[in-house]
Amino acid sequence: xxxxxxTDTMTEPAHRNGWFTGRLAAFCxxxxxxxxxxxxxxxxxxxxxxxxxxxxxxxxxxxILFDPATWNAFLLGGEMPEMDDATLIVWNIRLPRVLxxxxxxxxxxxxxxxxxxxxxxxxxxxxxxxxxxxAGLAVLLTLVVFTGLAPxxxxxxxxxxxxxxxxxxxxxxxxxxSPVRLVLAGVIVGTVFQSLQTGVFFFAxxxxxxxxxxxxxxxxxxxxxxxxxxxxxxxxxxAIVLALAGARQLNxxxxxxxxxQSLGMNVERVRFALSGxxxxxxxxxxxxAGIVGFVGLIVPHVVRNVVGSDYRRLVVGCLFAGPALxxxxxxxxxxxxxxxxxxxxxxxxxxxxPYFLYLMRKQQSMGGI
Amino acid sequence: xxxTRRREPVQEVLTDEDGVPVASALVAEDLDVRYxxxxxxxxxxxxxxVPEGEVTALVGxxxxxxxxxxxxxxxxxxxxxxxxxxxxxxxxxxDQTELAREMGVLSQExxxxxxxxxxxxxxxxxxxxxxxxxxxSSEDREAVERALEQAGxxxxxxxxxxxxxxxxKQLAWIAMVxxxxxxxxxxxxxxxxxxxxxxxxxxxxxRQLNEGKDVTVAVVLHDIAQAARxxxxxxxMNDGQLYxxxxxxxxxxxxxxxxxxxxxxxxxxxxxxxxxxRRALGx
Numbered sequence: 001x002x003x004x005x006x007t008d009t010m011t012e013p014a015h016r017n018g019w020f021t022g023r024l025a026a027f028c029x030x031x032x033x034x035x036x037x038x039x040x041x042x043x044x045x046x047x048x049x050x051x052x053x054x055x056x057x058x059x060x061x062x063x064i065l066f067d068p069a070t071w072n073a074f075l076l077g078g079e080m081p082e083m084d085d086a087t088l089i090v091w092n093i094r095l096p097r098v099l100x101x102x103x104x105x106x107x108x109x110x111x112x113x114x115x116x117x118x119x120x121x122x123x124x125x126x127x128x129x130x131x132x133x134x135a136g137l138a139v140l141l142t143l144v145v146f147t148g149l150a151p152x153x154x155x156x157x158x159x160x161x162x163x164x165x166x167x168x169x170x171x172x173x174x175x176x177x178s179p180v181r182l183v184l185a186g187v188i189v190g191t192v193f194q195s196l197q198t199g200v201f202f203f204a205x206x207x208x209x210x211x212x213x214x215x216x217x218x219x220x221x222x223x224x225x226x227x228x229x230x231x232x233x234x235x236x237x238x239a240i241v242l243a244l245a246g247a248r249q250l251n252x253x254x255x256x257x258x259x260x261q262s263l264g265m266n267v268e269r270v271r272f273a274l275s276g277x278x279x280x281x282x283x284x285x286x287x288x289a290g291i292v293g294f295v296g297l298i299v300p301h302v303v304r305n306v307v308g309s310d311y312r313r314l315v316v317g318c319l320f321a322g323p324a325l326x327x328x329x330x331x332x333x334x335x336x337x338x339x340x341x342x343x344x345x346x347x348x349x350x351x352x353x354p355y356f357l358y359l360m361r362k363q364q365s366m367g368g369i
Numbered sequence: 370x371x372x373t374r375r376r377e378p379v380q381e382v383l384t385d386e387d388g389v390p391v392a393s394a395l396v397a398e399d400l401d402v403r404y405x406x407x408x409x410x411x412x413x414x415x416x417x418x419v420p421e422g423e424v425t426a427l428v429g430x431x432x433x434x435x436x437x438x439x440x441x442x443x444x445x446x447x448x449x450x451x452x453x454x455x456x457x458x459x460x461x462x463x464d465q466t467e468l469a470r471e472m473g474v475l476s477q478e479x480x481x482x483x484x485x486x487x488x489x490x491x492x493x494x495x496x497x498x499x500x501x502x503x504x505x506s507s508e509d510r511e512a513v514e515r516a517l518e519q520a521g522x523x524x525x526x527x528x529x530x531x532x533x534x535x536x537x538k539q540l541a542w543i544a545m546v547x548x549x550x551x552x553x554x555x556x557x558x559x560x561x562x563x564x565x566x567x568x569x570x571x572x573x574x575x576r577q578l579n580e581g582k583d584v585t586v587a588v589v590l591h592d593i594a595q596a597a598r599x600x601x602x603x604x605x606m607n608d609g610q611l612y613x614x615x616x617x618x619x620x621x622x623x624x625x626x627x628x629x630x631x632x633x634x635x636x637x638x639x640x641x642x643x644x645x646x647r648r649a650l651g652x
Contacts (some may be wrong), residue, residue, distance in 0.1 A: 248499075251485075252493055252496055254485075256481075258476045259476060261445060262546075263493060264467075264469025304484075309482035
């Protein structure tokens with residue numbers, strides 16, 4: 001509705017802080033419902049058969065939910081308390097996988113959203129900008145060559161992503177950068193790093209490592225447990241808080257470089273800092289789930305179509321929609337061809353490709369936000 | 370980095386028509402402005418003054434360097450040599466936020482996401498006044514409110530930019546620079562591509578701001594007749610050089626129109642300054 005009388009808006013601060021719209025609330029709620037439902041499906045089915053009732057009562061078992069000892073075991077890696085088989089499987093195998101899905105979905109979506117604002121290109125994502133390949137190479141090297149460094153995977157992944165992105169930036173730099181040059185440089189660096197990834201396979205000693213490495217480069221949540229949750233939760237929370245705090249900077253970046261500069265922003269510095277946040281977010285996801293494609297590309301896109309391009313809303317929307325997509329996709333990855341599990345990256349690719357095809361057909365122009 | 374020639378400002382005292390000295394908000398000296406990709410100077414000018422509290426219009430044909438000069442004045446382009454001083458201080462010595470609190474700049478082409486509202490856009494004008502973690506203060510709200518009011522877009526505050534006409538959009542952008550609440554305003558062709566109604570709306574807004582709040586304005590206009598009616602001073606640019614500078618009555622001559630704009634025209638000074646273009650002159 002347009003046309004509010006100026007005098008009553010002066011005394012109505014809610015009007016102006018009203019970026020949290022009903023539409024956003026509804027979107028977040030829907031996403032949460034989807035995530036929870038998919039999560040419940042995920043904990044209820046699997047090779048160990050139990051009834052849905054058994055599974056759900058295990059999830060909502062108050063004795064476990066309110067027992068500090070279990071949370072100590074889950075979040076701090078302490079001694080696991082006694083529990084029956086069904087409860088153990090639900091809580092120790094199936095539930096953490098859902099949580100890792102939630103964390104990776106949220107971080108990948110936020111990462112993509114930031115990169116899209118930084119490059120002012122809605123086709124940008126950690127994957128396009130070479131960050132995923134860089135982080136992937138770093139993680140792969142850790143798994144195959146420097147096995148002792150495994151506990152620091154998110155940091156290592158972020159470092160790899162940073163190196164790749166710094167290279168992309170350096171290649172794209174010519175007295176400043178432009179969105180198009182950044183994307184082109186990203187493709188170049190991404191290709192080189194992917195070749196190096198493939199090269200690393202040949203240094204792996206046994207087939208098991210190669211297989212896990214392959215699952216890993218397509219992005220997989222198979223076998224993730226509380227250890228991955230513990231690994232990812234802090235960097236993810238840190239990156240998310242920074243992304244939320246940086247929403248206003250992202251909004252100003254969307255007005256274009258000249259305007260941002262006129263408004264007093266040090267554009268290159270802000271761009272670089274926000275890219276750092278996006279790399280940390282992507283690196284965290286990659287460290288625990290591998291290179292899951294398309295999530296960082298599609299989710300911000302869907303959210304933007306629903307709540308608009310205001311980053312205060314967009315980042316919040318991504319935090320809810322990312323997990324929804326990731327957990328649903330992982331249900332497909334784990335249960336569709338049961339007992340065979342496919343990497344979740346295969347499913348997100350199968351969802352993402354057609355979605356983009358549909359957008360390409362529907363929209364006249366794509367690219368610029 | 371090229372060595373910048375620093376020297377004490379030569380106080381050539383400018384005077385207005387009545388011989389009263391005029392202070393300059395913005396002074397450029399010995400400018401040599403070029404783009405990174407070329408070796409040739411796009412703009413060379415010995416001295417340019419933007420007098421305090423007045424409206425100065427930069428006019429000239431396409432490619433005469435007026436926009437480039439404005440970029441140098443707003444620190445969007447670092448000159449190869451020469452200095453630009455804002456209220457006596459070298460413009461490079463300001464940090465970016467400080468400068469944005471002193472000087473508002475509206476570029477010629479502005480892109481924004483279609484889904485942001487007029488009010489959101491205007492609120493971005495408060496960017497230099499807010500720290501990273503600052504919340505919106507009541508001061509910010511009032512400034513945005515005033516800016517919307519001045520630009521005459523209060524009734525459009527909740528409308529998304531994508532639904533506005535070109536003229537309304539421009540007024541929304543003007544509201545954004547007004548919310549910045551600066552003493553100096555630089556506008557690059559704010560009326561180009563607008564219909565007549567919105568051209569006047571934009572110019573009237575700028576004029577009111579100048580008269581009501583004593584804001585110094587430098588504006589690139591491509592219509593010399595409009596500039597002559599609207600501005601206190603004209604700066605006529607030709608081929609990267611300053612052709613002439615002064616009040617419209619002094620600057621606008623048939624000779625200027627022939628030399629700079631390549632048109633044969635009749636200029637009438639009574640009852641008011643009027644330019645009647647006749648025909649294009651040969652190259």
